[in-house]
Amino acid sequence: MAKQKSVFFCSECGAESAKWMGQCPACHAWNTMVEQELAVSERGKSVRRSDRAVKPQLLSEISLSEEDRVQTGIAELDRVLGGGVVPGSMILVGGDPGIGKSTLLLQACRELAARGQKLLYISGEESLKQIRMRADRLGNFPEGVSLLCETDLSLIAELLRSNKPDIVVIDSIQTMYNEEASGTPGSVSQVRESTAVLLQLSKSLGISVFIVGHVTKEGTVAGPRILEHMVDTVLYFEGDRHASYRILRGVKNRFGSTNEIGVFEMGSEGLREVSNPSEYLLSGRPEGESGTVTACSIEGTRPILLEVQALVCKSGFGIPRRQASGADLNRINLLMAVLEKRLGLQLGQCDAYVNIAGGMRIVEPAVDLAIAMALVSSFLNLPVGDRLLAFGEVGLSGEVRGVNAAEQRVSEAAKLGYEICVLPRVCAQRAGQIKGIKLIAVDSVRDAIEVIKKHGGKEK
Ligand code: TYD
Numbered sequence: 001m002a003k004q005k006s007v008f009f010c011s012e013c014g015a016e017s018a019k020w021m022g023q024c025p026a027c028h029a030w031n032t033m034v035e036q037e038l039a040v041s042e043r044g045k046s047v048r049r050s051d052r053a054v055k056p057q058l059l060s061e062i063s064l065s066e067e068d069r070v071q072t073g074i075a076e077l078d079r080v081l082g083g084g085v086v087p088g089s090m091i092l093v094g095g096d097p098g099i100g101k102s103t104l105l106l107q108a109c110r111e112l113a114a115r116g117q118k119l120l121y122i123s124g125e126e127s128l129k130q131i132r133m134r135a136d137r138l139g140n141f142p143e144g145v146s147l148l149c150e151t152d153l154s155l156i157a158e159l160l161r162s163n164k165p166d167i168v169v170i171d172s173i174q175t176m177y178n179e180e181a182s183g184t185p186g187s188v189s190q191v192r193e194s195t196a197v198l199l200q201l202s203k204s205l206g207i208s209v210f211i212v213g214h215v216t217k218e219g220t221v222a223g224p225r226i227l228e229h230m231v232d233t234v235l236y237f238e239g240d241r242h243a244s245y246r247i248l249r250g251v252k253n254r255f256g257s258t259n260e261i262g263v264f265e266m267g268s269e270g271l272r273e274v275s276n277p278s279e280y281l282l283s284g285r286p287e288g289e290s291g292t293v294t295a296c297s298i299e300g301t302r303p304i305l306l307e308v309q310a311l312v313c314k315s316g317f318g319i320p321r322r323q324a325s326g327a328d329l330n331r332i333n334l335l336m337a338v339l340e341k342r343l344g345l346q347l348g349q350c351d352a353y354v355n356i357a358g359g360m361r362i363v364e365p366a367v368d369l370a371i372a373m374a375l376v377s378s379f380l381n382l383p384v385g386d387r388l389l390a391f392g393e394v395g396l397s398g399e400v401r402g403v404n405a406a407e408q409r410v411s412e413a414a415k416l417g418y419e420i421c422v423l424p425r426v427c428a429q430r431a432g433q434i435k436g437i438k439l440i441a442v443d444s445v446r447d448a449i450e451v452i453k454k455h456g457g458k459e460k
C-alpha cells in the first residue's frame with residue numbers, strides 16, 4: 001500500500017518544507033504554509049529502462065518561422081505576448097479577482113475566432129448564461145467560440161483530445177479539479193497537478209492554453225506564483241479596481257521581451273485599448289501647480305510619459321511621515337537624504353508624499369530626477385512649469401547620471417508638445433538636436449533646481 005506522508009507548501013510561492021513554519025523561508029510571507037498529504041508510491045524500487053532511443057538534433061537544423069504566431073487582434077495584448085500567441089504555448093494571466101481577466105480573455109477569444117481559430121472557453125466560475133451576458137456586453141461574437149462549464153480535468157482532457165481546438169482558455173486554474181491529486185480545488189497540489197496535465201496536453205496536441213490565476217492575499221487558494229515556472233508566458237493584469245485603467249504586464253516570456261506593458265481602459269463595453277498611454281496618463285494634470293513634474297520611463301520598448309507628484313509639508317509628529325504610491329519608498333528616502341545633505345534643504349522635519357499619477361508602478365531609476373525636482377518644487381512652493389520634462393538617475397553625491405534610450409525619451413516628449421527637457425549631460429550629447437524641444441543638460445541636482453528657479457512659473 002502507498003505510504004501517506006504530508007509536507008507543507010507555501011500557498012504564495014509554492015516553497016516546500018517538511019515541517020510547519022509560521023513564516024515561509026523562501027518568500028517570507030506569514031501564515032501561508034499549508035499542509036498537503038502526499039501519496040508516495042514505492043518509487044525507486046525497480047528502475048525501468050525505456051526501450052525508446054533518444055536522439056539529439058542539431059540546433060541549426062531546427063526550422064522556425066515567425067508566421068507561426070497567431071495575432072490576437074488586440075494590439076496591446078499582442079505586444080505583451082511578443083507578437084501574438086505561439087501555438088502550443090501556455091500563458092498564465094494572473095491578477096486580483098474582479099480586475100478584468102475573464103473580460104480580456106473573452107475579448108481575445110472573439111478576435112481570435114474572427115481570425116479563423118477554433119476556440120474553447122472553459123469556465124469553472126461562471127454559468128453559460130453569465131458568460132453569454134458578458135459576451136453580449138462586449139459585442140457580436142463570430143462562429144467558432146465554444147463554451148464549457150466544467151471543473152473536472154479528466155473530462156476536459158478527454159474533450160480536448162477529441163475536439164482538438166486551437167486555443168483553450170481555462171478560467172480559472174483554482175477551480176479545476178484533478179482526481180489523481182490530493183487536496184481540494186485551489187490547493188497547491190491541485191493547482192500544480194492540474195497545470196501539469198494541461199501542459200502535457202498543450203505540448204502533445206499543439207493547443208495554446210490561456211490559464212487564469214487569481215492572486216489572493218489570504219493564501220486560502222494557491223496563487224499563480226507557484227506555476228510561473230511551468231508556463232511559457234506569465235502576464236499580470238493590474239490596476240486600481242476602482243479606476244478604469246488596467247495595465248497588462250509581461251513578467252516572463254519564453255517567446256519575447258518581458259517588461260512590455262499593455263494599457264487598457266475598462267468601459268461599459270469591455271476593455272478598450274489605450275494606444276497612446278502618455279496622453280492618457282497625463283490627462284487631468286494640474287497646471288501651474290508646484291510639486292508636479294513630468295518624467296519619462298521606458299516600459300519595454302516604449303517611452304511613457306507620466307506625472308510625478310510630491311507633497312512636502314511640515315510634520316505634526318515627532319517622526320515625519322513618508323509615503324509613496326507607484327514609486328519605491330526607499331528610493332524616496334534616499335533622494336530626500338541627498339537633497340538635505342547636498343542642497344542643505346531642511347527636509348528632515350517634513351512629511352513627504354510621492355505619487356505616480358495614473359496608477360503606474362515605476363522602478364526605473366530614470367524617474368529619480370523628476371521625483372527630486374517634484375520634492376523641491378513642493379518644498380519651495382515653486383511650480384516647475386507645465387511644458388517641462390525631466391529624466392535621469394540621481395547618485396548619492398547628488399550627481400545626475402546617464403540613462404538609456406535618451407533620444408527615444410526626448411522624441412516622445414517633443415511629440416507631446418513639451419518645450420524643455422532637463423536631462424543628464426551624457427544623454428544630451430547622445431540625443432543631439434530634436435526639433436521643437438530645448439535640452440538643458442545638468443550635472444547635479446543642484447543644476448536641476450537652478451532650472452526650476454529660472455524657468456518655473458509663479459504659483460497661481
Ligand atoms: P472580470 O473579467 O469578471 O474580472 P476577473 O475575471 O479578473 O475576476 O471583470 C470584472 C469587472 O469588470 C466587474 O467588476 C465588472 C467590470 N466590467 C465592466 O466595467 N465593463 C464590462 O463591459 C465588463 C464585461 C465588466
Ligand code: MG
Pocket residue numbers: 098101102103125171
Ligand atoms: Mg473571472
